[in-house]
Amino acid sequence: MLLSLVIYLCCGAVVGVIAGLLGVGGGAVIVPILVTIFPAQGVPPQYVQQLALGTSLASIMFTSISSARAHHARGAVRWDIFRHIVPGILLGTFFGGLLATHMPTMFLKVFFICFLFAISAQMLSNYRPPATRNMPGFLGTAGMGGFIGLISSFVGIGGGSLSVPFMTYCNVPIHTAVGTSAAIGFPIAVAGTLGYIVGGWDRPGLPPGTLGFVHLWALFGIAAASCLTAPLGVRLSHSLPTTRLKRAFAFFLIFVGLKMLWNLL
Known part of the structure; x- marks a missing residue:
């Protein structure tokens, strides 16, 4: 345990x-690590992916608060966008998390691997849609929030890999998009966590120290450390060439995806 x-x-x-x-919740790192650790702690194979996803989302609640506060202090959060996107985020993530608890583990693993490869390709190409429009109205932004929340719940992320490209496409400056994405990660994490708790409640065979599909010991360790280091990441985002860092992170995600695919096969 230690x-x-x-x-x-x-x-x-x-x-x-x-x-x-990078304005992401870090689920792309958390989930593979937890998927590796949990089997050694007696988690039944059919619950490993769901427990990793639920725990990842729960930890993002704390990471996003720390990160969003640091970005807000630099004036890099668009709270008007936050207010419009949150209703869709809450609905999409909660029902997505609830749905994921009843999905086959194999489907969730394959979906996660495909997602890793997709965001890696986007980071390596550094492709962004031409910024030719403004943010849509309330219904359009909330609808996009529902889509972001649904996908985020299936892969245990804070949604930054989807919300940042969406906002930059709508002429939001990149640093503001990253800061706003950090704030959006909180409602994604709250709604997704509730979905995984409700969907995993009273499942037979889960180890002690779990609340539905949330592992409390893992949550404590990840949240405690991430809250301390998130402000450091914010300072780095305003001073370092993020393009190079994104490419390095993309290669890391490709490696993780290939390793998970190898284990799956």
Whole structure:
């Protein structure tokens, strides 16, 4: 248990930097680590992916608060966008998380691997849609929030890999998009966590220390460290060439995706 807690703390430290730097919740790092650790802790194979996804979303609640506060202090959060997108985020993520708890583990693993490869390709190409329009109205923004929330719940992320390109497409400056995405990660995490708790309630065979599909020890370790390091990531995002960092992170995600695919096959 002590070794696992140390691993959770290290994972959280890395996730916090990534969250502040790139505006993502860090689920692409958390989920593969938890999928590797949980079987050794007696988690039944049919619950490993769901428990990793639920725990990842729960930890993002704390990471996003720390990251969003740091971005807000620099004036890099568009709260008007936040207010419009949150209703869709809450509905999409909650029902997506609830649905995911009843999906086959194999489907969720394949979906996660495909998602890793997709965001890696986007980061390597640095492709952004031409910024030729403004943010849509309330219904359009809320509808996009529902889509972002649904996908985020299936892969245990804070939605930054989807919300940042969406906002930059709508002429929102990149640093503001990253800061706003960090704030959006909180309602995604809250709604997704509730979905995984409700969907995993009273499932037979889950190990002690779980609340539905949320592992409380892993949550504690990841959240404690990530809250401390997220402000560091924010400072780095305003001073370092994020394009190079994104490419390095993309290669890391490709490696993770290939390893998960190999284990799957």
